[in-house]
Amino acid sequence: MRMILPSIFGFSRNFEAYPAIRFVLRLFRIKLNIGSFFSQEIFNTVRPELEKLIDLQKTDTNIRRLKNSVDTAEQRRAEIEQEFEQHAFSIREIQNRRDTLTAERGELEQSVSEYKTYLERADRNLKHSQNQKEYETAMREIDSFQRQIATFENQIVEKMTASEAVEKELTDRAEEIDSLDAKREETFASFDAELKTIKKELNAETAKRGKVFETLPAQLASVYNRMAQRSRDGIAVAEVINGSCSACYMALRPQMQVQVKRMDSIVTCESCTRILYINQPEPEQKTEATSAS
Numbered sequence: 001m002r003m004i005l006p007s008i009f010g011f012s013r014n015f016e017a018y019p020a021i022r023f024v025l026r027l028f029r030i031k032l033n034i035g036s037f038f039s040q041e042i043f044n045t046v047r048p049e050l051e052k053l054i055d056l057q058k059t060d061t062n063i064r065r066l067k068n069s070v071d072t073a074e075q076r077r078a079e080i081e082q083e084f085e086q087h088a089f090s091i092r093e094i095q096n097r098r099d100t101l102t103a104e105r106g107e108l109e110q111s112v113s114e115y116k117t118y119l120e121r122a123d124r125n126l127k128h129s130q131n132q133k134e135y136e137t138a139m140r141e142i143d144s145f146q147r148q149i150a151t152f153e154n155q156i157v158e159k160m161t162a163s164e165a166v167e168k169e170l171t172d173r174a175e176e177i178d179s180l181d182a183k184r185e186e187t188f189a190s191f192d193a194e195l196k197t198i199k200k201e202l203n204a205e206t207a208k209r210g211k212v213f214e215t216l217p218a219q220l221a222s223v224y225n226r227m228a229q230r231s232r233d234g235i236a237v238a239e240v241i242n243g244s245c246s247a248c249y250m251a252l253r254p255q256m257q258v259q260v261k262r263m264d265s266i267v268t269c270e271s272c273t274r275i276l277y278i279n280q281p282e283p284e285q286k287t288e289a290t291s292a293s
């Protein structure tokens with residue numbers, strides 16, 4: 001069985017990676033030495049470890065996603081709240097406009113009735129005028145009050161037209177206005193339910209992670225943890241997709257792909273040092289392994 005040692009030292013610039021690499025390399029050598037005598041044994045020991053690593057990685061990636069969902073829940077809740085608040089605000093703004101128009105119209109009507117009183121007084125003064133001067137004064141007042149009343153009445157008509165438009169706006173949005181509180185409650189109820197499910201799933205995945213992790217050899221477990229912690233995406237075990245490492249997108253040499261597929265050794269990416277695996281249907285993998293060896 002031939003092993004291809006990745007030239008990781010040439011590529012990695014991360015000093016923290018070296019203990020991990022050293023361990024993986026040691027693992028290679030151990031498997032190599034024993035491999036020449038007990039290749040079947042390697043096949044039996046490395047594969048279950050690899051499968052556990054893959055399982056651990058999938059679980060950790062899931063935990064990461066769920067944790068992120070929990071961590072950002074408050075922010076998402078605030079965003080929903082803000083959205084409803086904006087709706088409520090736009091409705092309140094229309095209602096305020098309507099109230100203002102009603103108040104302004106009331107003031108104008110008040111003014112009209114005041115000026116009508118002045119007009120009546122001026123009318124009386126005209127009837128009882130004793131001389132030309134009193135007559136002319138009364139006439140001027142009547143003219144002025146009448147013009148003022150006409151102005152107010154025009155303004156009242158304008159306010160009424162504006163009120164009608166606002167009322168129509170409110171009628172058009174009546175359903176939205178009436179259902180806003182119910183919708184808000186409904187949205188938050190389903191948000192809380194979803195969050196509860198996510199937290200439950202997170203607990204279950206965390207428990208599962210503990211169990212898988214316990215069954216890994218201590219050194220392999222610590223290599224995994226170190227690799228996962230130093231990478232920003234938390235990926236220590238990367239899937240090979242379309243012939244490339246899915247973590248760093250480095251294309252694998254065909255021979256290396258065959259080796260990864262065999263699962264009889266731990267193969268690391270030459271570029272990012274992550275442990276590699278290829279998802280493959282079971283029966284196909286077996287025939288390929290046989291033909292390749």
Ligand SMILES: [Zn+2]
Pocket residue numbers: 238245246247248249250269270271272273274
């Ligand atoms: Zn890589």
